[in-house]
Amino acid sequence: MANIVVAYILWLTGGWLGLHHFYLGRDKQAFVWWATWGGCLGLGWFRDLWRLPEYVYEANNDERYLNELRYRLVVFPRPPFNVARFTGELVVGYLFGILLRLVIPEEYTTEGVGWVLAVILPPYGVAVGVHLVANIGRQKSTMSSPLIGALLGLPWILYRTDNIMPGVLIAAIFVNKFGVQWEAERRNGGHICKRALVLTFCGMIYISMWTSGIYLNCSVTNEHGETIPLREAIPNFFKSPAWENMKETMKRLYEYYKLYGWEKLRQQIVEAMDPTGEANAYKVLGLNDTACQKEVTKRYRELAKEWHPDKVKDPDMKMLAQEKFIEIQKAYDTLSQIQSRRKSTESESRQKSVHNDHTEF
Template identity: 45%
Template sequence: MAKSIVVTYILWFFFGWTGLHHFYLGRDRQAFVWWSSFGGGFGMGWLRDLWRIPSYVADANEDTEFIRHFVEEMRYHGTPPFHGGRFAAKLFMGCLLGYLAMLAVPEEFAEKHTYVRVLLVPAAIAIGVDIVANIGRRTTSFKYVLLAAYAMSIFILTNPNTVVHTTIVCAFVAQYFQRYRQVVPKKKNICKRITILGVGVSIVSTMWVFFLLYNVSITTSDGEQVKLSEALHHFYHSPAWMKFKENLYRLYEQGRTHGWNKMYEELVESLDPLGEDNAYRVLELDRGATQEEITKRYRKLAKEWHPDRNKNEDKDKAEAKFIEIQQAYETLSNIKSRRASKNKRSREKG
């Protein structure tokens, strides 16, 4: 079925950074590059598509005029000439995947198993360069690109910046073996295309997760730096997470025993949409306290935390606490008032 230029531009405008418009046109490699490089190099490729889309659509539809120009280009050049934009894209993708593969391996693990980066990083660089080199009606030899990457891999151990040098070498090798793709490969069915693209997306996403876990740190209130992986480990053993898991299990048991509608009601209630539970917590009262108890407790706490009585201490803290107490009192009072009115109307109707 012929591809529509209007649909392509709509997909480009709304989902361009994901490469969905390229997937629509059957340019799966370019779609992957756009997704993994945030719109083709942080939006640069997306912007360039603004005037390139007509030719992409003509290519996808095998337009007669497009094919004629393509044949003339092949006859004139013989082999694809050097293209600055494509070469820059090879460098960008090679470096992106190379550094991502390097940083996804934890430093402690890499010190004990030095061969992991030597095997992983050159392969990632070669794949990044090869994907760009095979976009559209151009192709190259992945075998030679991969050999070039591993020939440079010995330097990965001593100098991480060799990722750039390896990528440059691979990009030139890809250019040397670049050829025109005279026959467009038979298009795969949509399920197979989605599966292949999904595998690529999953691999890159996994590398990003490992990169963030072992390279990103958070700063505590004391100014101490903690790696994200360590912080998550402590979080999953924290009282807050344990309580959250208990609540989830309780909701599941509630749904299994009393029906899933009841579980939904429990879930909504546990999210405290009215702020009732939090208000009871602020006023240090048990749920179900009477209006008299709420008022009595409010007056005591308001007197204790009134800013005029805390001038010599942390005045800002006292003011914030005083406002929190007032809001909690107003929340509970309003809820009590609404429920009393609702009960009264129900009795009158009954």
């Protein structure tokens, strides 16, 4: 038997994670609350404040709730339209659809297999999201109706691969018009361990997809205004001096924070991550970060001559020399590109400054 006091305590302490819904056996709603930060950024959590008693009556198969349910089954052959549920279908459908779109990097969506996946995958995500919300509580729906509705949104996706909202709207309309029906008998999700395992598995998939989307599509900006994709910045970070000396770096960043505050610290963290691979490149060439292009070129030639595979006679050292030579080449290319880019930026800034001075004169 569910206890209303316990339900409200869980609502207050873990409601944004859907703990009260899990306690009441409403696992789908618990997952939606967790995945949407409290049911659409806390709106659903707040609405539960006055909805919880009804949920407790349902969980306990209270006679008053069952009598009301029987009355609904007689008066409404199909579940009536509900604004809150329809809104939830739109939000979750869009969230799941755009999530499947984000797992494909933007540069791969212009042609070929990447473009096909960017067109096909989002409607399936939309259908799953709409279907999930439509099956909360004492109603159920088929998967076919939201999927057909989502696929009808393909013309908009063909025009622009991230334009999935028309498909979401059609899917939500279809599931309410053709897909839902009453479920008189309350579904039993099984033992609590099984339910928790299923929710954990779904949560891990959801988190992994968001992680992939962020990794493949986000970027960081360093103090020179250069934008580096995370999928390049993160591997460079694991080769950076900051990673190798993490303990010392964390101590230094903490001291820096105490002196200069968060905004300056944020910039320091970006620099410490070495997103461009600049610090690692200097380390490979054995130079400090004040070296000019002439010094970089000179050092590169010395090391390239020393580690050229053709110069190594020992067969056991051939592979090592080849790897080292490639690393030296990559470090030289990285520094050359960075210095060339910054030189170009500085030249443009000087030209703008001269132009502004002439204009003022």
